[in-house]
Amino acid sequence: MSHDHATMLPRGTVAMTGALILFAIGATAAVRLTGTPLAASPAAMRAESHVAPVATRTLRFADRADGAVVIEDVDAGSVAQVIEPGEQTGFIRGVMRGLARDRRMHGVGEAPPFSLTLWRDGELSLTDTVTGRSIELTAFGATNRAAFAALLPQEKRP
Structure with missing residues (x-):
C-alpha cells in the first residue's frame, strides 16, 4: 500500500x-x-421564586389491550380520560412512552402515579412521582400543552 x-x-x-x-x-x-452559574432548571427557578401551584392532579396512565390509554384520577378513583386508538393524541402517548422507558430503566412499573401541575406563572409540568423526572409541557407549544391541560379540573384549566 x-x-x-x-x-x-x-x-x-x-x-x-x-x-x-x-x-x-x-x-x-x-x-x-x-464560577459562572449553570442554567437552572424550571423547577429550581420556581422553588427559588416561591411560585405556588394553582392546580395539581395525580394521574395514572395504563395501556389497555385494545391499544387505548386509560388515564385515571388517582385521588378521585375515577377515569379522567380514555384515549382510544387512532385519536390525534400522539403527544400524550409520546410523552408517556418516554416516561415509561425511564421507569423500565429504574425497574418501576406503571402503578405509581404522575403529578400534573399548573403553576401560578402559567407553566404546566408533569412529574414522575417515583423517578422525580419532570417534563415542562409548556415548552412543546400551545397545542401540545393543551392536550395535558385538558386533564386538569374544568375550573382550573388555563
Missing part, C-alpha cells in the same frame, strides 16, 4: 480543527474557573 498525499486533509483544515478543539477546552475551563 502506497502513501498518497492527494488523499490527505489540507493543512488548513487540520489547523482549524485543532484551533476549534483548543477553543472549546479553553471556553469550558474559563466557565468552570470563573
Whole structure:
C-alpha cells in the first residue's frame, strides 16, 4: 500500500480543527474557573421564586389491550380520560412512552402515579412521582400543552 498525499486533509483544515478543539477546552475551563452559574432548571427557578401551584392532579396512565390509554384520577378513583386508538393524541402517548422507558430503566412499573401541575406563572409540568423526572409541557407549544391541560379540573384549566 502506497502513501498518497492527494488523499490527505489540507493543512488548513487540520489547523482549524485543532484551533476549534483548543477553543472549546479553553471556553469550558474559563466557565468552570470563573464560577459562572449553570442554567437552572424550571423547577429550581420556581422553588427559588416561591411560585405556588394553582392546580395539581395525580394521574395514572395504563395501556389497555385494545391499544387505548386509560388515564385515571388517582385521588378521585375515577377515569379522567380514555384515549382510544387512532385519536390525534400522539403527544400524550409520546410523552408517556418516554416516561415509561425511564421507569423500565429504574425497574418501576406503571402503578405509581404522575403529578400534573399548573403553576401560578402559567407553566404546566408533569412529574414522575417515583423517578422525580419532570417534563415542562409548556415548552412543546400551545397545542401540545393543551392536550395535558385538558386533564386538569374544568375550573382550573388555563
